[in-house]
Amino acid sequence: MDLILKVFRFRPGRDLEPTYQRYIVAAEPQERILDALRRIQADQDDTLSFRSSCAHGVCGSCAVRIDGHCGLACQTLARGFEGRDVTIEPLPGFKVLKDLMVDLTPFFDRVALIRPFLVNRTPPPEKERLQTPADQGKIDEAIRCILCASCVAACPVTHGNPRYIGPAPLVQAFRRVFDSRDEEMLARLKQLAEPDMAEACTNRFECTRVCPKEIKVTKTINTLKREIAKHLGEGKGGRA
Ligand code: FES
Numbered sequence: 001m002d003l004i005l006k007v008f009r010f011r012p013g014r015d016l017e018p019t020y021q022r023y024i025v026a027a028e029p030q031e032r033i034l035d036a037l038r039r040i041q042a043d044q045d046d047t048l049s050f051r052s053s054c055a056h057g058v059c060g061s062c063a064v065r066i067d068g069h070c071g072l073a074c075q076t077l078a079r080g081f082e083g084r085d086v087t088i089e090p091l092p093g094f095k096v097l098k099d100l101m102v103d104l105t106p107f108f109d110r111v112a113l114i115r116p117f118l119v120n121r122t123p124p125p126e127k128e129r130l131q132t133p134a135d136q137g138k139i140d141e142a143i144r145c146i147l148c149a150s151c152v153a154a155c156p157v158t159h160g161n162p163r164y165i166g167p168a169p170l171v172q173a174f175r176r177v178f179d180s181r182d183e184e185m186l187a188r189l190k191q192l193a194e195p196d197m198a199e200a201c202t203n204r205f206e207c208t209r210v211c212p213k214e215i216k217v218t219k220t221i222n223t224l225k226r227e228i229a230k231h232l233g234e235g236k237g238g239r240a
Pocket of ligand 1: 057063075
């Protein structure tokens with residue numbers, strides 16, 4: 001099949017405004033959008049810029065907006081797009097560095113705010129800090145987050161409130177709040193009860209719809225709100 005990609009092109013500082021460039025690429029239905037982008041770069045236009053690494057939905061670097069939906073280029077099949085233009089754009093809400101590459105620094109700064117690591121000051125046992133399968137089950141889904149930023153880019157709350165911490169950082173927070181080995185649960189919940197944190201989510205569900213790892217992001221945020229209310233009192237975490 002022929003895949004017709006209409007790709008966002010922009011070089012800040014050199015181009016006055018973005019344009020869309022049309023490429024026609026031969027692709028098998030089971031090939032991914034990333035395969036087509038790589039083929040364009042290799043055979044047609046080596047000035048096209050986009051990020052990718054693992055090509056298997058693990059690193060999160062290839063997130064773009066495909067036909068209006070934020071997601072991974074390496075997880076989106078060519079099948080279903082035959083016979084029409086498919087628009088490929090950078091993740092919305094981020095500064096474009098070039099073409100499909102955006103500056104994710106503000107995103108990772110927000111992830112860093114929630115301290116995305118285990119805090120445990122108890123001297124470790126000889127081998128490792130153990131966890132029961134049941135305890136691990138509580139965070140299994142959140143662990144799947146690959147920090148691709150698709151949820152943040154798709155979230156209407158994020159676009160309306162630039163101070164909102166955003167869905168992916170909240171998923172990262174969930175993972176630590178419910179990790180039986182972490183000793184900072186209360187401090188974490190207090191941080192999450194602050195304005196523009198968990199309570200700022202208004203249940204728009206776009207994060208859940210676009211998550212390439214099928215994490216129920218909105219449910220995760222609502223669970224955090226309930227946990228805040230349980231430990232810090234009603235009204236601290238908004239309505240769940
Ligand atoms: S290239 Fe790694 S997730 Fe797509």
